[in-house]
Amino acid sequence: MNDLRPILLAEDNPKDVELTLEALSEHNLANKVVAVRDGVEALEFLRYEGRFKLRARGNPAVLFLDIKMPRMDGIELLQIIRKDPLFKFLPVVMLTSSREESDLVKSYELGANAFVVKPVDFNHFIDVIKQIGVFWALINELPPER
Numbered sequence: 001m002n003d004l005r006p007i008l009l010a011e012d013n014p015k016d017v018e019l020t021l022e023a024l025s026e027h028n029l030a031n032k033v034v035a036v037r038d039g040v041e042a043l044e045f046l047r048y049e050g051r052f053k054l055r056a057r058g059n060p061a062v063l064f065l066d067i068k069m070p071r072m073d074g075i076e077l078l079q080i081i082r083k084d085p086l087f088k089f090l091p092v093v094m095l096t097s098s099r100e101e102s103d104l105v106k107s108y109e110l111g112a113n114a115f116v117v118k119p120v121d122f123n124h125f126i127d128v129i130k131q132i133g134v135f136w137a138l139i140n141e142l143p144p145e146r
Contacts, residue, residue, distance in 0.1 A: 023129035039072030062136035
């Protein structure tokens with residue numbers, strides 16, 4: 001069981017953050033969602049650095065990771081965390097507007113667990129976020145952390 005680990009959302013578009021938070025709250029997920037603006041902040045969260053140095057220990061239930069972000073994009077972050085044994089089992093869902101095959105292939109080559117293209121339609125976007133949120137935060141079983 002995931003013991004209500006937080007969901008980490010790395011997304012630079014405030015509107016997409018708002019929609020994602022709304023979709024997850026509509027399904028009454030009790031998991032806290034931590035939204036960061038880029039890969040640098042996501043890495044700080046994962047490594048207990050900066051404003052996250054006092055956060056509760058443990059990996060998030062899932063990392064929803066956008067690809068196109070400033071400072072450090074999602075592909076760069078994925079490459080860094082997959083080289084670190086502490087994040088070997090961290091589920092990573094690429095949640096992106098990119099439809100580029102090269103992004104899809106690179107994401108899976110680097111160890112992404114899923115690649116989801118953000119739907120343009122509002123209602124479809126909400127439905128997709130609800131489904132992936134429920135799966136990764138409630139249904140998916142993670143191995144115990146070491």
